[in-house]
Amino acid sequence: MSRPRPPLFDKKKIVAENRRARFDYEVDTVFEAGIALTGSEVKSLRGGEGSIVESYAEVKDWQVWLVNSNIPEFSHANRFNHEPKRPRKLLLHEREINKMHGAVARDGMTLIALSVYFNSKGRAKVELALAKGRKNHDKREHIKEREWKREAGRILRDRG
Secondary structure (H helix, E strand, C coil): CCCCCCCCCCCCEEEEECCCHHHHEEEEEEEEEEECCCHHHHHHHHCCCCECCCCEEEEECCEEEEECCECCCCCCCHHHCCCCCCCEEEECCHHHHHHHHHHHHHHCCEEEEEEEEECCCCCEEEEEEEEEECCHHHHHHHHHHHHHHHHHHHHHHHHC
């Protein structure tokens, strides 16, 4: 008997999720990246605050930056607080950065953030995806396919 496969990434506490991303984009490859954060940003994320709804990542000077993510200011940090929408550096291996850079430059793909979470070691991570945008007719087709699968499951469940 084969051993069960472990989950793709070890997500212990999900802080923010971009649910619309899988509908608007066709996800190709998924990466896990660390985030370079300040202390007040970590405290704010541990409190469950943060949003990545309109965020994306870009490759600049062979570094990857998370743009337009919102981590609100921590209430007890006074003058040592951070800017809520500043670009945040993502920590990745060089070969992963090269792969992302090539896909974005050649294939016209986009780097989108799917979720922000804390792993089992307590480190803040971002789930990034190389994705291609869907057209409206593709979205309608996706909805039809999803509904058909749901209906087929109901039929099989009722008959079985």
